[in-house]
Amino acid sequence: MKNSILYISGLSMMMAIVITACKMTYDAPDVQYTANYESADVSEGKRLTTLVCGVCHYDPTTEKLTGVHMVDIPDILGTVISSNITNHPEKGIGTYTDKELATVIRTGIARDGRLIPFMQRPNMSDDDLLNIIAYLRSDDPMVNGSESDPGKTKYSRIGKMAIGSSKPTDWNQGIERPDRSDKLAFGKYLIDNLACYDCHSKSFAKVDKINIEKSKGFMGGGNKMLNKNGDKVITPNLTPHETGIAGWTEEDFAKAVTQGISKNNRILAYPMPSYADLTEKEISAIFAYLQSIPPIKNAIKGR
Template sequence: MTTISILVSVAGILSVTAQAETPVERGHYLVEGVLTCGNCHSPRGPGGVIDSTKLYSGGPQTWDEPTFTVRGANITPDAASGIGKWSDDDIKKALSEGIRPSGGPLAPIMPYGFYKIFTTGDLEAIVAYLRSVPAVSNAVQPPIYKAALHVDTPPGADKPMTEADLRDPVRHGFYLVTVAHCMECHTPRVNDRLDFANLGKGGQTFRGPWGETMSRNITSHPEKGIGAWSDDDIKRAITQGIRKDGSHLKPPMGFAWYARMTDADLGDIVAYLRTVPARE
């Protein structure tokens, strides 16, 4: 077989492989892996374990903030208590703009400021997957809004990324880190707004069944951050919650969800994190 024939054969295999992933499969990978949607939108049983029989039917946690009080919504196709009556465009608008079909806002605890970067294909895949999950009847208390809402969008993430951008490992890593809203937790807040001048520095405090934990510095700083960590150290922290020194990280970081990500995607995330300016 000639070199040209081999290349043509390999290209054909890659094409078939790429075509084999349906929108529902891509949406499943995003929703149940990268985006960790179930972390906030699923009920939990004893010990905080997610109830797999009622996935996406509404979370148990209530966020009582100065500007809003909300719980994770029912995002199953249930017509009465979920999003079964929403159109595809309604769901896409909620994801990328934080606007309900009624025209009202979503609370920014839903990180739609980080979702403006979604490609058209990924938005459609998420919708396709959410249409496919079992409908669960579970009425969640309606949101209460107390003041004007502020939405944070990371620099460079204010518009959809192109497919061409995603072919670059660092740009693709930035895309994945953004839609996974990593910097929502790993960036300090000043006056309840994310301080993107210190992107990745950490410092936010989170309280839950695990006790109290503080988000870590994930910049390239060699001592305060992860600059001295190997690629495998970083991947292990993301997917298993284990630091370089072998100690364990605490929730709410969704290690079990991120463990479903491909090694290639994790590699691109690492490539991007290496470029985040060191902060201490």
């Protein structure tokens, strides 16, 4: 009898842990948000959307943000497809409210309650968030409503466990972008919102979305991804260690980031995006910040 009780309580605890670990949906936070379009800068919104959202949602065949199969995410996690975020009322986000858009970007919780950890930008400034939302509402060809349907994400059991281990990020408001002249703070802000740390730290499962510097192996590379052929790609170390980017000049870094050509003419192709729209000031700030973080010894083969 005692053994049965122990067995049943053990089983219940395990089930509770599994159910908690696989929690995939959440209630949206009860917050007020309305975009003040009059103060929005739509052209800046386009640049930011291209840099932040385009990496996952841009489909070169439609030349719009109609979503694509994210083949860089290993199959073991399932099939991950980024959504159509053009302003089409059925296939896109045309009927999303401002609050729903702001919520999915800040917390990762979509309108239907799904948690999309790839989306989370909890530290994005109010201004940048507003500019992005204003651009997504515009009639620019890249976001003008398209019926294109990229399909639906289907996580494997392991994928569900991985998503289940992620949590929504807190809703914050009143966030200001660091002054652009404060290179280190601005560089960190960019690394955060461009999600460089997501791929260039040790593992997607061990990143800290709120305090990015607490991510395991922060910017030290070693995360395993795939290219379009399904070949393994290990992300490089971007810390100022000799196994990272020690010895690089700002020009080397700028060329790598904007032109896809690394030091010694190595080609930076998919899954590394080309950030052609970054300004010189932004690149300079990112580089300065990377020079300031703790060096990590992590030699990546072929880098």
